Amino acid sequence: MNQTLKQRMGRGGPGVATAVLWALCSLAPWGRAAAEEPKVVHAPYAAQMCDSCHEMNGGNIGGLLAPQPELCYQCHEAVDTGKVKHGALAIDSCTTCHHPHESAFPKLLKAAYPVKNYAEFKVENYALCFGCHDEKKILVKDATATTGFKDLAKKRNLHHLHVLREPSQYQRSCRFCHDPHSTGQEHLLRDKFPFGSSAVGLAYTPQVSGGSCAKTCHKEVGYVNR
């Protein structure tokens, strides 16, 4: 959240009382059919600040005020400043994955993705990622899996090992290691991962045919990617 957000939210939007009423009405059970209830409504959309993104012609919606990601960076910190950028950003920018108005998924996502470190693994819970990436990268247990994340003996798929760990309450989300936007390390590996109220470093060293991770979760361990 940057300064512009505060400025924009403080200007041109409805007064606090109107905003509170709007929020109450949309939360009320009679406000919407329960089955269609979106879980997340984007704050400027909820506040009916359509003109924060759309050109308005009289009462009608015209085009967008700016192309993405600038449209979003009016209010949000840039998320694509890391050295390694997610290929998904090049498709439809932010709305490749986020809905600009409201969504049934957390963080306005267009499909399911667990936004917590530990989550029981089910393919449908990662529909966002598997919409573009092959789920077999995670699901196949042995090294025939088409992933570059394999143990040094070339026997095990280390994606499977980390994500499908037992017992199931310790199954790890992609979020542990990958940032969905951009990072300073290869393969969208996070520089730090969120853990409780702090952020813990992920010390990754790329090597010619793989890499290694050290310190935080285990001593330095290497892997091969070919």
Ligand code: HEC
């Ligand atoms: C945060 C920016 C933002 C806000 C606020 C916003 N919109 Fe949008 N809107 C967009 C974007 C971006 C698209 C294009 C969606 C796409 O291409 O996937 C869009 C598309 C639309 C469309 C075209 C049909 C559709 O759903 O794709 C309509 C109609 C619309 N918006 C109406 C509104 C109204 C009415 C409001 C205020 C209640 C509003 N928007 C607020 C960003 C916004």
Ligand code: HEC
């Ligand atoms: C007019 C200001 C404004 C614009 C423009 C805007 N946002 Fe937001 N956005 C907000 C506010 C306010 C919040 C809620 C504050 C928070 O959660 O930190 C928010 C929250 C979000 C969230 C988190 C939702 C959640 O459930 O936690 C996402 C994701 C997001 N915006 C994406 C976008 C994208 C993508 C665009 C461009 C299409 C965009 N925003 C444009 C103001 C804006």
Ligand code: HEC
């Ligand atoms: C590959 C899909 C993808 C694309 C493309 C994408 N995002 Fe996200 N975004 C995510 C996911 C997944 C999360 C939830 C991350 C988490 O909490 O683990 C997220 C979270 C966010 C949040 C909320 C951060 C928070 O901590 O609440 C904002 C804001 C956001 N994205 C903005 C953007 C903007 C702006 C763009 C375009 C430059 C963009 N995103 C493009 C997948 C994407």
Ligand code: HEC
């Ligand atoms: C709209 C399609 C799309 C979605 C959705 C998507 N990705 Fe990607 N992803 C790509 C593209 C395109 C690339 C770049 C080409 C490639 O490496 O396959 C990429 C690359 C990556 C890479 C880096 C590959 C490397 O070795 O450098 C990782 C890691 C990744 N994605 C993880 C994720 C995760 C986690 C999710 C879910 C939160 C996700 N992706 C959702 C399209 C997508």
Ligand code: HEC
């Ligand atoms: C324990 C850390 C860790 C977790 C958790 C993790 N990954 Fe990865 N991932 C990696 C590493 C390391 C690489 C780089 C492999 C290489 O060198 O090619 C990678 C590479 C990738 C790639 C690039 C292609 C490939 O398979 O080599 C994709 C796509 C990907 N991961 C998606 C995901 C998705 C989706 C999830 C969650 C379901 C996930 N990852 C969870 C560590 C992780």
